[in-house]
Amino acid sequence: MHIPLLIVGGNELDRRQQADRQVAAYTVSSFDLHKITSNEAKKSIGISQIKSLIQELLYSPVQGREKIGIIYELHHATVEAQNALLKLLEEPNETTILIATATRKEEVLPTIVSRCRIVTVQNEDEYVPTQEELNQLDTILKASEGDRMSYAEEIVKADTAKEWINTIIRTLRYTLITEYLQPTTYNLQLLINAIRTLDRAHITLEKTNTNQRLLMENLLLSLDQMPFQ
Template sequence: MQSILFIGSDVGARNYKLDAWVAEKGIRVSDVYRIANNDSVKISQIRSLTSYLYKKPLSSTHRVAVVYEAEKLTIPAQNAFLKLLEEPPKTAYILLGARNKLALLPTIVSRCLVINTPITKHVLKCKDEIEKLLENMEIKAIFENAESFGKNKETAEEYLHELLFYLQDSFLTGRGVELEKHANLAKQVNLSLRMLSVNVNPRQILENLFL
């Protein structure tokens, strides 16, 4: 099944499952198209997403589209999305997240593998280090962080994914007072993951991320 719908009221847990699925498939950041709107998702965005998916993957076997809050798709956008689901590219995966199936057209739901996401709390292994660093971005702390998590590519990649989850959860749930700053940092994390995929030094990536 190329199209999967994750259902659950716990936004953080649902988003973690979406990102974890992409990571488990080994899809590189350069081949992932994400839509995480705070307001409605319009038909123009779905057209851009469709165009993206029909292009050849850059560095993975497939391209992936992730719509974190599919219930925010407008009706015209849902109709456009339905056309994509009816004839998806062979080298594409399509992931949707929603609070419940009733928010979507039945024809969209019927074309997806539905996975229920239980209410849970993802335990971040690096949560304490992440929160400490975000509160105090002094040069010493930045270099200590890079030394600790930049020992190799695998450790750095795991840390960046955890940091991205923390920032996305903060942004989508409205936690914290520096949402714009966190949103900008999330973009830099995605760029860092892309750099890591082309074998840039892990420690250097983590140092530059916060400088």
């Protein structure tokens, strides 16, 4: 049985991106992916939308093993709509994956929050890498393949692989936002591809029992193809 996920914090784009990363961890067809967004004019999610979602998720998956329901900005849902959602949370089935986003968990009914796993995202616009983080990355880029393999082993032994990858992802996003690197020193598409590669690695660590050392070794050895320099 899948525990519902409630993504809070950051801005709306941060939350949507985190939800998309969670979805990417599953092989789900477009027929089995159902999304709810708030009415742009009223900024609300009504009970009819929630009931329609519940009805869709009751059916067996068209392809694969799961169906995913995403509710963007659940805090816009009316109290009646949130109460209707409880039916799905109280009677989950093995094929349903539910993901919701909200500004803060306090803006969602406590009865919903108590049934969800909370994921807090940081507002990427507020993140600025420290000089120590930049120096550490520079050291790795200049290291030999052997030293990178050793560093991968250290990261895994310290059980900080996910945190390390997340730091590099945020550093790259900071680069995109602030143009930390001069436009002539990197290729925009390579930068985007690098973020996607790191995102996939992070999801793999989150969702599978992969060999962490092998994953980190391959990731560190691939840094030459990433647009850091």
